[in-house]
Amino acid sequence: MAEVVFSGAGKVYPNGTRALSSFDLHVHEGEFMVFVGPSGCGKTTALRMTAGLEPITEGEIRIGDRVVNKLDPQERDVAMVFQNYALYPHMSVRDNIGFGLKMRKVPRAERTRRVEEISRILGLDEMLDRKPRQLSGGQRQRVAMGRAIVRDPAAFLMDEPLSNLDARLRVQMRAEISRIQREVGATTIYVTHDQVEAMTMGDRVAVLRKGHLQQVDEPQTLFDSPTNLFVASFIGSPEMNMLEAEVERAGDGIADELVEAHAGAGGTGPGRPRILPARHAWARAGLAQASRSRYSGCFAIHAEE
Numbered sequence: 133m134a135e136v137v138f139s140g141a142g143k144v145y146p147n148g149t150r151a152l153s154s155f156d157l158h159v160h161e162g163e164f165m166v167f168v169g170p171s172g173c174g175k176t177t178a179l180r181m182t183a184g185l186e187p188i189t190e191g192e193i194r195i196g197d198r199v200v201n202k203l204d205p206q207e208r209d210v211a212m213v214f215q216n217y218a219l220y221p222h223m224s225v226r227d228n229i230g231f232g233l234k235m236r237k238v239p240r241a242e243r244t245r246r247v248e249e250i251s252r253i254l255g256l257d258e259m260l261d262r263k264p265r266q267l268s269g270g271q272r273q274r275v276a277m278g279r280a281i282v283r284d285p286a287a288f289l290m291d292e293p294l295s296n297l298d299a300r301l302r303v304q305m306r307a308e309i310s311r312i313q314r315e316v317g318a319t320t321i322y323v324t325h326d327q328v329e330a331m332t333m334g335d336r337v338a339v340l341r342k343g344h345l346q347q348v349d350e351p352q353t354l355f356d357s358p359t360n361l362f363v364a365s366f367i368g369s370p371e372m373n374m375l376e377a378e379v380e381r382a383g384d385g386i387a388d389e390l391v392e393a394h395a396g397a398g399g400t401g402p403g404r405p406r407i408l409p410a411r412h413a414w415a416r417a418g419l420a421q422a423s424r425s426r427y428s429g430c431f432a433i434h435a436e437e
């Protein structure tokens with residue numbers, strides 16, 4: 133287990149596509165960090181650069197006390213779980229989980245001990261002798277995770293590991309992955325484009341857009357104090373209302389006045405901003421920065437000056 137530190141990390145693919153720009157992020161030891169953002173924003177690229185599957189073209193990535201830029205994937209001591217995890221169909225659950233240890237010539241007794249310990253955490257101990265085809269989708273996904281965790285890597289990298297499970301199973305596996313991560317205590321980077329997944333699983337969430345890190349914070353902070361309109365509109369379900377407004381005056385109580393003004397202005401007619409109870413609105417307003425802090429069901433404005 134180790135920290136993972138990105139310092140000015142950047143990536144330009146050989147065809148000239150820039151996928152990541154001056155990426156600075158400190159993932160603490162044992163932390164569950166989620167990368168979230170729309171398709172193509174660079175999440176997978178950042179993860180593959182960490183794993184050693186893509187060269188780092190700018191800056192550096194450090195895992196523990198080693199800069200890993202020049203290290204081969206197997207020297208980096210990270211384990212990765214992808215969306216399309218391939219289990220060995222002819223091997224039992226036990227052998228699938230223990231395969232990496234066997235390849236590393238870990239003695240049999242130690243191997244058995246590790247596999248049994250991990251299977252217990254994953255709730256797979258009753259099915260160690262089954263083949264993958266005799267398992268449900270969620271159980272197979274857990275075997276894939278077991279195979280990664282059993283090696284006791286410095287960091288655990290997951291790229292949309294739940295995206296090919298059905299909706300119910302996905303919700304269940306989210307909770308399981310969080311539990312397993314806490315129990316094992318492994319430093320984890322988890323990639324998803326699903327903001328609900330990000331907000332429910334991460335200790336902290338890093339929001340990316342077009343290769344740029346927008347904000348990294350605890351879920352509640354992201355929700356309450358989005359740093360810009362992109363984060364504000366990306367985070368939160370249902371989506372936040374956006375209202376154009378001009379700031380003429382700053383100070384306490386302005387949000388109350390605004391809400392009253394809008395309510396007084398006829399409320400929900402066509403073309404009118406609609407202020408929904410229990411939803412949050414974020415006002416974009418000249419120099420003003422908005423937050424959803426105290427005003428549930430309305431909007432608050434803090435002027436920057």
Ligand SMILES: Nc1ncnc2c1ncn2[C@@H]1O[C@H](COP(=O)(O)OP(=O)(O)OP(=O)(O)O)[C@@H](O)[C@H]1O
Pocket residue numbers: 145146147149150151169170171172173174175176177178325
């Ligand atoms: N091998 C490659 N060569 C050139 N460009 C690439 C390559 N792989 C990815 N890209 C580009 O880099 C950008 C980031 O891609 P990446 O796969 O990291 O996105 P992502 O955030 O994981 O998206 P998704 O949510 O769709 O998986 C995209 O514009 C993509 O088209």
Ligand SMILES: [Mg+2]
Pocket residue numbers: 175176177
């Ligand atoms: Mg991806």
